[in-house]
Amino acid sequence: MSVSRPVSRALPSPDRASVATSVVIVAYHRPDALARLLAALDAPDVDIVVVNVEADTAVRDAVAVHPGASVIDQENLGYAAAVNRGVTKATSDVVVFTNDDVILGSATVRALAERIRAGAADVVVPAVHDEHGRVSPTIAALPTPRNLLWQWALLPDAPIPGWPSRLRPEKWRRPGTAERVEAASAATVAVATELLAAVPLPEQYFLYWEESDWFVQLARCDASVVYDPEHCVVHSGGRDDIRPDKARLMATNAVRCVRDTQGTAAARRAWWIVLLWQARLLAVDSCRRWRHDSPATRARLDARRAGLVAAGRARSLVR
Numbered sequence: 001m002s003v004s005r006p007v008s009r010a011l012p013s014p015d016r017a018s019v020a021t022s023v024v025i026v027a028y029h030r031p032d033a034l035a036r037l038l039a040a041l042d043a044p045d046v047d048i049v050v051v052n053v054e055a056d057t058a059v060r061d062a063v064a065v066h067p068g069a070s071v072i073d074q075e076n077l078g079y080a081a082a083v084n085r086g087v088t089k090a091t092s093d094v095v096v097f098t099n100d101d102v103i104l105g106s107a108t109v110r111a112l113a114e115r116i117r118a119g120a121a122d123v124v125v126p127a128v129h130d131e132h133g134r135v136s137p138t139i140a141a142l143p144t145p146r147n148l149l150w151q152w153a154l155l156p157d158a159p160i161p162g163w164p165s166r167l168r169p170e171k172w173r174r175p176g177t178a179e180r181v182e183a184a185s186a187a188t189v190a191v192a193t194e195l196l197a198a199v200p201l202p203e204q205y206f207l208y209w210e211e212s213d214w215f216v217q218l219a220r221c222d223a224s225v226v227y228d229p230e231h232c233v234v235h236s237g238g239r240d241d242i243r244p245d246k247a248r249l250m251a252t253n254a255v256r257c258v259r260d261t262q263g264t265a266a267a268r269r270a271w272w273i274v275l276l277w278q279a280r281l282l283a284v285d286s287c288r289r290w291r292h293d294s295p296a297t298r299a300r301l302d303a304r305r306a307g308l309v310a311a312g313r314a315r316s317l318v319r
Contacts, residue, residue, distance in 0.1 A: 021113040024086030024097040031058035033101040043106035051082040080201035080210040098188040103234035112190035121226035125184040138185035141170040145269040153277035183215035209253035216261040247307030255314040267318040278308040
């Protein structure tokens with residue numbers, strides 16, 4: 001797919017101090033979190049668009065007290081569809097799209113947008129910290145069958161002590177300075193608006209793996225993606241959020257992502273790997289429950305069973 005703006009070229013900006021940046025917030029029935037985010041973003045150079053998924057009146061009320069923010073009601077078609085809808089209302093050359101349950105300030109928005117305007121990147125993702133200040137593992141590899149086997153099915157999320165540095169997977173990377181990466185979490189992303197218009201987030205996934213598909217498309221048009229650890233957002237949950245519905249979508253959409261980006265033959269190989277991945281997760285959480293039986297470990301185990309069943313059923317995607 002072609003992109004009209006050559007990648008990593010500085011965007012024209014006669015007076016960057018006065019240039020606004022559009023922020024698209026996907027809001028899903030969390031008015032208190034949204035109100036906190038809107039307050040942190042309240043600045044004259046931040047243009048806010050809230051996509052109100054399922055037309056929540058409490059979300060509308062939260063937006064109403066911020067006259068600089070606009071709201072769009074949207075049926076629940078998934079995260080990507082909400083982002084793409086919001087971007088149609090963006091008015092600036094750079095857009096930052098984000099979940100509603102992150103802590104993100106206007107200074108971070110300016111810094112991320114400035115990297116793009118200066119030509120340092122086409123897409124910038126900040127570091128993500130959890131509520132305890134720990135860096136979350138958000139850098140990822142592109143979803144090829146080989147990477148699925150190596151970086152999803154076989155290796156844990158946390159680095160293994162003493163592991164050779166030359167063999168470290170993408171998901172273990174914790175760079176201290178800005179670096180180019182293949183892919184990352186899409187909890188908060190800054191991107192040139194015309195690039196996102198040319199390469200929108202894929203909407204067929206509903207939730208999970210849509211960002212992986214998107215980063216594949218970006219790589220194919222030579223867009224540069226930079227991870228910026230100097231600026232961060234706070235987001236609770238992430239990979240520690242284990243639920244049956246999430247586990248099903250994670251397993252199913254992993255196969256769908258490979259099929260849609262690399263074809264059916266690759267997806268057939270990926271299906272076996274996703275089965276292995278889900279079986280490993282089930283085995284690990286079975287051991288955790290054996291060591292410490294609690295409602296939390298039982299809930300995780302139920303989610304892992306759901307993920308393994310969904311992985312088995314995902315074979316229908318590659319027939």
